[in-house]
Amino acid sequence: xxxxxxxxxxxxxxxxxxxxxxxxxxxxxxxxxxxxxxxxxxxxxxxxxxxxxxxxxxxxxxxxxxxxxxxxxxxxxxxxxxxxxxxxxxxxxxxxxxxxxxxxxxxxxxxxxxxx
Amino acid sequence: xxxxxxxxxxxxxxxxxxxxxxxxxxxxxxxxxxxxxxxxxxxxxxxxxxxxxxxxxxxxxxxxxxxxxxxxxxxxxxxxxxxxxxxxxxxxxxxxxxxxxxxxxxxxxxxxxxxxxx
Numbered sequence: 607x608x609x610x611x612x613x614x615x616x617x618x619x620x621x622x623x624x625x626x627x628x629x630x631x632x633x634x635x636x637x638x639x640x641x642x643x644x645x646x647x648x649x650x651x652x653x654x655x656x657x658x659x660x661x662x663x664x665x666x667x668x669x670x671x672x673x674x675x676x677x678x679x680x681x682x683x684x685x686x687x688x689x690x691x692x693x694x695x696x697x698x699x700x701x702x703x704x705x706x707x708x709x710x711x712x713x714x715x716x717x718x719x720x721x722x
Numbered sequence: 723x724x725x726x727x728x729x730x731x732x733x734x735x736x737x738x739x740x741x742x743x744x745x746x747x748x749x750x751x752x753x754x755x756x757x758x759x760x761x762x763x764x765x766x767x768x769x770x771x772x773x774x775x776x777x778x779x780x781x782x783x784x785x786x787x788x789x790x791x792x793x794x795x796x797x798x799x800x801x802x803x804x805x806x807x808x809x810x811x812x813x814x815x816x817x818x819x820x821x822x823x824x825x826x827x828x829x830x831x832x833x834x835x836x837x838x839x840x
Contacts, residue, residue: 638826649726649813649831650765657826696764700826709778710829712764 608633608701612713619687619720627682627716629671629697639680640698640710641671650696656680667691687720694718724748726832728814734838735804742800743835747816754797755829756789757813758782765813771797772819804839811836 609632619625631637638657642650654665661673671682680697697713727746735741747754753772757765768787770778773794783789786804791797801808815829 640828642831647833647836649728649833650815652828652830655828698764709767712766714762714764 608637608699608709608711610697610699610711610713612695612697612716614716615714616717616719619718621689621720621722622686625684625687625691625718625720627695627697627718629680629682629713630678631680631697631699632678633699633701636702637680638700638702639671639673640700641665641669641680641682642696642698642712644694644696644715653682653695689720689722692718692720726814726816726830728812728832728835730835731833732836732838734840736840737804737806739804740800740802741804741837742798743812743814743837745797745799745814745816745832747796747814748818748830749795750818751816751830752794752819753817753827753829754791755815755817756797756799757815759811759813759834760809768799801837804837806839809837809839 611630640655641653644650653669654663656663656673664670669684694715694717696715698710700710729744755770756768759765767780768783769789771791774791786802789799811834813834815831817827817829
């Protein structure tokens with residue numbers, strides 16, 4: 607069965623510093639990986655996804671993520687954090703061999719807090 | 723605004739009452755999904771439509787829950803005989819189906835309907 611783990615409930619970073627939000631996954635086949643962000647009382651906003659190809663994926667708002675197959679990780683990164691990046695971040699995975707065509711599994715989320 | 727919309731945004735009801743939520747997907751999207759999100763957790767998949775056909779249902783979707791997408795456009799999610807455990811945020815998402823199948827397309831989420839069962 608597929609699963610995704612976000613080992614940190616909260617990440618605190620000073621504005622202007624680089625940030626990393628960690629995600630590891632487990633699937634039986636090849637993974638499709640996604641990052642979403644959620645602001646208070648809002649739905650999830652799509653940031654980026656990895657399907658195939660280049661392991662470094664660039665997304666919205668200056669975020670990027672690196673797919674590492676050997677470490678089964680898909681960490682979200684940004685070179686210089688902004689206070690407005692403070693939000694809840696979710697990693698998600700689909701297994702390309704899963705018979706459920708639509709099933710997407712979300713992690714429990716990581717709250718990112720950027721201090722001025 | 724051409725994103726996914728959901729109504730109502732908030733619903734407070736008494737235990738045992740029925741509630742219905744509506745989702746309007748992005749207009750050209752043929753796939754529609756319902757998720758439930760409780761505090762401190764990521765969204766959990768409930769059900770999925772391709773056009774008007776309901777193709778998948780999670781075991782989380784008890785017989786008190788029913789979803790429809792009668793004309794392949796908007797969808798409704800009804801909860802009958804609500805219980806306090808139904809209190810959650812109900813999220814709708816839509817996507818444009820691709821030849822690669824449903825696994826690679828990007829789901830776009832609405833703002834959600836927050837249900838409180840007293």
